[in-house]
Amino acid sequence: MKYKRWYGIGLLLLLGYANTIAQPSRGKGTHQYVINVSDAVSEIQPTMYGIFFEDINFAADGGLYAEMIKNRSFEFADPLMGWEQPKSDRFSMNESSGFASAIKQGKEASNARFLRVTVKADTGYTLTNPGFRGMGVHEGVRYDLSLMARQQEGSSKLRIALVDSLGKSLGETTVTPSGKEWKEYTASFTATDTEMKARLQIQFEGKGVMDIDMVSLFPANTWKNRPKGMRADLVQLLDDLDPGFLRFPGGCIVEGRTLAQRYQWKKTVGDIEDRELLINRWNTEFSHRPTPDYFQSFGLGFFEYFQLAEDMGAEPLPILSCGIACQFNTGELVPMPELDPYVNDALDLIEFANGSTDSPWGKVRADMGHPEPFNMKYIGIGNEQWGPEYIKRYKVFESAIKSRYPEMIIVSGSGPFPDGEMFEYGMQELKKLDAEIIDEHYYRNPEWFLENADRYDSYDRNGPKIFAGEYAAQSVAIASPDNKNNWNCALAEAAFMTGLERNAEVVHLTSYAPLFAHADGWQWTPDLIWFNNLEAYATPNYYVQKLFSTNPGTHVLPLTENDEPVIGAKGLYASAVKDVENGQLIIKMVNATATAQTVDLSVEGLSRLDREGKLTVLKSNGLEQVNSFESPENISPEEKNIKISGKQLNVQLEPYSLSVLKVGAKELIQ
Known part of the structure; x- marks a missing residue:
């Protein structure tokens, strides 16, 4: 069953209800949750929480890539754009x-x-x-x-x-x-x-x-002090997420408005001065934010993406063109008899990432300073393509990749929407092909995220695994310039993420999108991290992501109330995991209502818990509240230690909050 948030008149009922449940003690209004530690539902993949990068909002040139000169080699369409004469x-x-x-x-x-x-x-x-x-x-x-x-x-x-x-x-x-x-x-x-x-x-x-x-x-103070490297403060925010994977280079940027303008990875490696510049596909996409000076120098290219993933201990996940330009633009198709160069790009990329230094593309990697392979395990074919033409092309890629690299895990796509005819067709056809991982995207309002926290409860456990590759709650509407990274959106995403985590048997990768936005150069909102030329701040959405990604656990545990999972009843959402490497029990709880609620957690399957745990709370009294350059930590996590008696945990969930409770239990260590 799906539950909607209570607003307006419903708030009066909640306020009355609060009089019976606000006290942090067991009683009539207290929720009784049960966690069975000995009955793990499934393992959680190391890739569960990751990062999606796309060069939108000046995320690369002018952002992550620390080059300060625009049009440094005079290759823009207007060769003197960015340069001023008297x-x-x-x-x-x-x-x-x-x-x-x-x-x-x-x-x-x-x-x-x-x-x-x-x-x-x-x-x-x-x-x-x-x-x-x-x-x-x-x-x-x-x-x-x-x-x-x-x-x-x-x-x-x-x-x-x-x-x-x-x-x-x-x-x-x-x-x-x-x-x-x-x-x-x-x-x-x-x-x-x-x-x-x-x-x-x-x-x-x-x-x-x-x-x-x-x-x-x-x-000089780039990330790891690499000459001509990346902006250190922005990479640090990414590294602090402890990501399981890095998806690159996008996104719609993979596809291009036309096939000639698609992202071609081979043009982004080798000597920087020899990398072929390309107009950014977001250059004139939106009339509300035209950016005619938005180009890609590819100083941040595929080698640098692989290196960044390695720096962060994340799995590299490149996405390649499947021979279809963006279907929201031209939808240009390469004829099937002419698909070979696109397929060869995929095969050569695997060689570039993993091949020996004796191989042609492995030698290119080595000549760039990395003789050791990057050990790439995943490759994505297409971004948000849909329809029969995508399926036809995907089959060709899959056959070619698997025949040469059977161990490579291929990520396919279900289109740009989480439902509808295009989505249903794609999912149906990809299931027939025994696709390994299907990428799903959701840009919807906060209510959708709350109502779909049970989205994966009914997915086939023996079917394709899911990559929640792009998602973000939209405060106004998709692609609206008025979208905000407010607490309303972040809280709804947190509730949805408890459902992702609860279904880790099916969901193997997740990532918020887009990642970066320049305060003076953005095209799309909302975005996870905002920056200007001097500083950056993390949004409430970022802190939600961080609380999940830095507390992933290793196994999902059943958490129930009255033998049912906690999916919206009384505005509460919850998931539980255990970490057998560190001997910890981790519970994530979202209170999406305007009143405090009290939860008693009974832990079964353990003889004892540590006497002290840590409770981290992310909250705001105002759903429209945001972080900003002036108040970067307006909404940010607060930690406190809590005392524990026996195996009973009592927690008061504050209004409009995400709470992460972490408790040690040495007997969990395996």
Whole structure:
């Protein structure tokens, strides 16, 4: 049975009911829960809680990828987009200090352009780059500059500085290129102040003609201090989730608006300067947030995704195009006789991830600095495709992959919605094919999540396993720019997740989506983590995810009231697990009502529990409450120790709360 949240008039009834249940003692209004530790329902997969990454909302360039220069190699459709010349020069170039022109050389698809700068006056000539909605600069942090340059005529020196909106220098250095051959020049400097929206200023001093390319600036304090790496504070938030898997690179971004604009992993590996830039498919998707300057440099490519997964101890889960462009856009199909290159991309990716250094793609991985295999176990074919054309193509991929790599686990997709004709067709056909894992997506209102906490109770235990690959409660509507990461949505997701956990026999992977959003560059809401150029904050939804992902347990336990699972009765939702590695009992409970409720937990199958446990509570009195840059921990977990007597646990569930109770029991250790 499904239960709806009580609002409005129902709230008056709840308030009256609270008078009988609010006291933390056994009595008439107390809920009596029973947990049987000796009767484990199923094992919980290490991949149960993971991360979905997609380059939407400036999540990669301008976000996780710490490059500060936009259009560093002048490869955008407008080669000078992101670069600013003095306005007077634009209209009187021949009489001004100089001018810059993008030069296209050859027919190479990658890095085909460079910038030729003609300096005509002794006073010099200046170019500026504002980065991705500005550049975040931290006082005391070292910044590393690199660029390719050659001097064609005369002699010029480059004075390079980070400046604030008033032109004040925040740190600077000089570079003096020489010779007519391309050379890489590097320099470093330390910022003298903090600035949210700095810009890079390049002043050319001395008459002459100079060519520049691959102008790059990174903070030195990247994740694991890797040169030209990832933004450390954002990766830390991901690592703190202790994810079981990392799904990449998306999402709809896998498909592309057209097949020519699809994500092609082979173009994202190897030397950074040789990676072919691509317009981001979210570039002009939404009229409410057009982003014509949204491109993908692929400095964050497949090698970096695999490396990030390895850093976090997560299973890598790449998703590849199946030969169908986004069906919400063109739905362009590659003809079946021409599908081989797409299939070969999948086979070659497995070789890139797992192959020996003697194999062609294994050697590419090794040459990038990782001779050891990444030990990839999962691969996804298609993202949100639906209909007979997807099934036809999936069959070809499955046959080819399994014939060469029978141990590889293939993830298929059920389309963009959790119900309806498209969903039913996909599930039916994939079941016929004995699909291993089917990806389901849900972007619905909070009430849907509450009502569907029992969604997987009736799924076939012998059928395909489920990947809840993209989900997020929408406070307004799907793709609405007014969606908020409020407590109402996060609490509903928590209730739904108790159902995912309770059905871990069927549900093997889960992930919230989307992951990141730049405060000044987003297209889609809601999102798990918000950031600007200097800082980031975790949403209430993030803390819900973290409480589940850092307390996963190893086995699901039956938790019942009156021999029934707790799925919405009186607005309560609950799940229980045991951790046989650490000897712990973990209970997650959601109170989706406006009044406190008391629960007595009786534990069967154990002789004793530790005398003290830990209770973590995530709550808010207002369902519309959110976190923000100004109040990043407005809704955040609170921990306290609780005393335990015997095997009876008494917990008061606060209004609108998620509570995680963790109790030690040494005899659980196996």
